[in-house]
Amino acid sequence: MNWDRIEGNWKQFKGNIKQQWGKLADDQLAVIAGKRDHQAGRVQESYGISKDEAKIRLAAWQERQKEMEYFK
Secondary structure (H helix, E strand, O other), rough: OOHHHHHHHHHHHHHHHHHHHHOHHHHHHHOOOOHHHHHHHHHHHHHHHHHHHHHHHHHHHHHHHHHHOOOO
């Protein structure tokens, strides 16, 4: 699944993101609005991890979304 699809269906994916990164508040999710760089920055800030680690975790989440879509 490419990120453009996640961004285009942001409302649908917000619930999945909230499950994965529960420390992200609803107002933060509104600011992110599906933008990958924004999300990586918010995950980095909220979890106190490096930008590279945030990107790795975000990529892993994206892969899991792809797998979930495959098994529907």
